[in-house]
Amino acid sequence: MDAAWLLWRGGNFTCALPVEHVLEVMRPLSIKVVSGSPPPLCGMTLIRGQATPVIDAGLLLGDQPTVANYLVAIRVGSRNVALAAENVIGVRELPEGAADLPPLLRSAAGKLISAVETLDSELLVRLQAARLLPDAVLRSIPVGGA
Secondary structure, X not given: OEEEEEEEEXXXXXXXXXXXXXXXXXXXXOOEOOOOOOOOEEEEEEEOOEEEEEEEHHHHOOOOXXXXXXXXXXXXXXXXXXXXXXXXXXXXXXXXXXXXOOHHHHHHHOOOEEXXXXXXXXXXXXXXXXXXXXXXXXXXXXXXXX
């Protein structure tokens, strides 16, 4: 059975996230840098009156920074998070049960990546929403900031 995934570019990666986690896609808003925060955290922005951390998926995956032409607001557990996206490809149906990660990549990805596959002759990285806000990033967000 297929499931709907939102695809976007972050750094040099084409990323996918189940649409059930996506709240909205928008043009970038003003992002305020949080002093001393780890690199995947670009800063904080205000989305619909709520302070929201902005995560750079390119940096999160160990790649180059993402040119933030869009923000993808998602729900991670009880928190809202925005992902910086260079461009948004759209929603695609992807088959469930993608191939397991090779053991070496599985240990390096820290459960952030659920699968790596090809789509239209490019690598596609399926991300796990629950792992997009690493503990180090979560601790760096100011109290009352999310």
